Amino acid sequence: VTPEVKSFQVGNRVTMATSISCGKCNFCQLGQTNRCSQLTPISYDYPGAFAEFLAIPARGISGGFVVKVPNGLGEEACLAEPISCAVNAQTLAGVKSGDTVVVIGAGPMGAIHTQLARANGAEKIIVTQRSKARLTLAKNFGADAVIDVTTTEPVETVKRLTNGLGADVVIVTAPEASAQEQAFYMVKKGGMVNLFASLPKGSSTLQMDSRLIHYNEIFLSGASDSTAKHMEIALALLSKRLINPGAIITHRLLLTDFHRGIQLLKERKALKVLLKP
Numbered sequence: 001v002t003p004e005v006k007s008f009q010v011g012n013r014v015t016m017a018t019s020i021s022c023g024k025c026n027f028c029q030l031g032q033t034n035r036c037s038q039l040t041p042i043s044y045d046y047p048g049a050f051a052e053f054l055a056i057p058a059r060g061i062s063g064g065f066v067v068k069v070p071n072g073l074g075e076e077a078c079l080a081e082p083i084s085c086a087v088n089a090q091t092l093a094g095v096k097s098g099d100t101v102v103v104i105g106a107g108p109m110g111a112i113h114t115q116l117a118r119a120n121g122a123e124k125i126i127v128t129q130r131s132k133a134r135l136t137l138a139k140n141f142g143a144d145a146v147i148d149v150t151t152t153e154p155v156e157t158v159k160r161l162t163n164g165l166g167a168d169v170v171i172v173t174a175p176e177a178s179a180q181e182q183a184f185y186m187v188k189k190g191g192m193v194n195l196f197a198s199l200p201k202g203s204s205t206l207q208m209d210s211r212l213i214h215y216n217e218i219f220l221s222g223a224s225d226s227t228a229k230h231m232e233i234a235l236a237l238l239s240k241r242l243i244n245p246g247a248i249i250t251h252r253l254l255l256t257d258f259h260r261g262i263q264l265l266k267e268r269k270a271l272k273v274l275l276k277p
């Protein structure tokens, strides 16, 4: 900690909103730092966090991107960053008490979205998933129904589970165009589709009938990154045990086992792998 830093002391446990913004533009002035066009994220513009130590650039501290980890919260505080991105998305998507929410994709972000939707008061949460390994993991998230899309037609099943209406909110965490297209058929009239996962460059064009959006009065939202405010909400959710890290962190390895952790993710045996420095 350099002498000019007054807000933190040696020994403070901290985490951060990892995309440091310019602090000057219209979006930054509004506190929407994730919308800044001059973003400099940790691990892109600065060395990343797969390391024993991470040097936080001065702009990260002066810009308010560093947040203290609440007492009583252990190493699972590392989940705050991905949770903060889901907080941003569900705020934009307006997930509220009593909602039926479909989460497409039961990967780590599907797990986080499921638990966050519950914390936001969703009454019925339906998860759809393709990979067998992850279907088993999905049962631990707390979803009310898990649809195996390899054996069950997901759109009709969602309709059946919602009295023919469709879901209030559909959150797409699977990075596939077909998953995004499907969302518009699962959502209720006047409902919200949130495209949480980005599609890979070159395969991000959708083939769909826009009449569906028009006549069903469907709302659409994106979601990208998060702010320090979202990080604070994420840490509070973890502190209050409204999100159970045990259902999301499936493996805890040493940093030296980095490659094994990546392999577990590739084989879809893991959701989040916690690496200990």
Ligand SMILES: [Zn+2]
Pocket: 021, 022, 023, 024, 025, 026, 027, 028, 036, 037, 038
């Ligand atoms: Zn800016």
